[in-house]
Amino acid sequence: MKTIRLGIVGTGIAARILHMPALKRLSDRIRVVSVYNHNRPKAERFAADFGVPRVASSLSALLKDPEVDAVLLTLPIHLNPSIGMKVLKAGKPCLCEKPLAHTLAAGAAFAKKAARFRTPFLVTENYVFNPMWVTFIDAVRRAIGRPRFFELRILSRMDIRNPYAQTVWRKHPKHLGGFLGDAGVHFAAIMRRAFGEPVSVQSRVLSLRPEVPPVDTMIDLLRFPGGLTGHVVYSFSIESDHGLIWNVYGEKGKLEVTDSKMVLTRGKKRQTLRWDRMESFEAMHRHYHWVLTEGKMPSYTLKDGLADLRLIHRMLGGK
Numbered sequence: 025m026k027t028i029r030l031g032i033v034g035t036g037i038a039a040r041i042l043h044m045p046a047l048k049r050l051s052d053r054i055r056v057v058s059v060y061n062h063n064r065p066k067a068e069r070f071a072a073d074f075g076v077p078r079v080a081s082s083l084s085a086l087l088k089d090p091e092v093d094a095v096l097l098t099l100p101i102h103l104n105p106s107i108g109m110k111v112l113k114a115g116k117p118c119l120c121e122k123p124l125a126h127t128l129a130a131g132a133a134f135a136k137k138a139a140r141f142r143t144p145f146l147v148t149e150n151y152v153f154n155p156m157w158v159t160f161i162d163a164v165r166r167a168i169g170r171p172r173f174f175e176l177r178i179l180s181r182m183d184i185r186n187p188y189a190q191t192v193w194r195k196h197p198k199h200l201g202g203f204l205g206d207a208g209v210h211f212a213a214i215m216r217r218a219f220g221e222p223v224s225v226q227s228r229v230l231s232l233r234p235e236v237p238p239v240d241t242m243i244d245l246l247r248f249p250g251g252l253t254g255h256v257v258y259s260f261s262i263e264s265d266h267g268l269i270w271n272v273y274g275e276k277g278k279l280e281v282t283d284s285k286m287v288l289t290r291g292k293k294r295q296t297l298r299w300d301r302m303e304s305f306e307a308m309h310r311h312y313h314w315v316l317t318e319g320k321m322p323s324y325t326l327k328d329g330l331a332d333l334r335l336i337h338r339m340l341g342g343k
Contacts, residue, residue, distance in 0.1 A: 025317075028055070028313055030093070031057065031096070032059045033083060035060075035098075036066075039070065039096075040073075043309075046306040053310070057091055057092060058076065059078075087110065094116055097111070097118065100193035101206065102199055109134065122213075122332075123147075123333045126198050126199035127337075146312050149329065152217060155307065160214065160270075163286070164279060168277035169274040170251075171273070172273055173273045174271060174273065175269070176255070176256045177266075178257070178268050179257070179264035179267060182240070188203075189203075212333075216335060219252055220249055221331070225338040230242070240260045241257075242259075286299075311323065
């Protein structure tokens with residue numbers, strides 16, 4: 025099995041908490057060989073903590089390193105297009121944290137330029153590889169008949185002491201919708217895969233707490249081809265006993281999802297659905313290793329990344 029030698033640009037929370045645990049479990053497939061951060065001491069601490077052999081002196085040095093096969097970007101969202109283009113121009117496959125860009129216009133412009141390169145650009149949208157959401161999408165397509173209505177509620181009260189909330193670029197976001205855009209794009213991805221592209225979106229966004237900028241709550245009514253209607257309430261300022269509730273009503277059954285449970289009802293029969301417990305970042309990196317070593321088409325493409333950005337843009341009130 026070929027090993028991909030990976031360089032990481034950005035050594036913050038996402039790299040530490042989300043990617044590295046999965047990459048360590050996949051060390052027979054992917055080996056992190058170099059890291060770069062504009063704050064060199066931060067990069068050095070990261071390298072020491074995870075046993076990475078080299079700290080690059082500059083972004084250019086990492087991109088020119090012949091022992092780096094591919095590059096993972098875990099950066100503030102507004103940097104994705106500019107740094108992503110530098111990676112592609114260096115001729116290296118790029119794995120880039122979602123969302124694709126900070127605005128829809130920037131994402132569309134980048135996707136158009138990136139399409140000219142044969143080098144893969146892979147958006148690390150881990151939810152589409154999460155076995156729970158794979159099971160959900162399969163059940164929507166196969167088990168409940170034609171979907172007629174869904175309601176999605178994601179309610180939590182963001183603790184502003186949370187490490188994510190303490191990052192400067194999240195305190196002063198340049199990206200669409202703040203936390204709603206950054207996290208909401210996950211559910212845009214699942215929605216599109218389960219139901220397709222909505223034909224209309226009516227949106228209302230609110231700021232209930234100024235300390236969660238720029239907005240913290242969105243309420244949407246979506247209409248899809250075939251008569252499906254969806255209602256979404258997503259907030260980082262409302263407490264709830266259940267952080268996530270997603271109920272889908274079809275002509276032949278109902279699907280009820282909470283944070284850790286999924287129940288399918290058809291007539292009087294209720295079935296608790298099970299899924300593989302592989303962690304989503306591990307599943308995603310396994311897939312992208314296969315894409316890069318075998319030259320295969322990814323199941324989540326750059327076009328998907330742009331389409332999901334477009335949907336969350338509409339859900340946040342954009343045209």
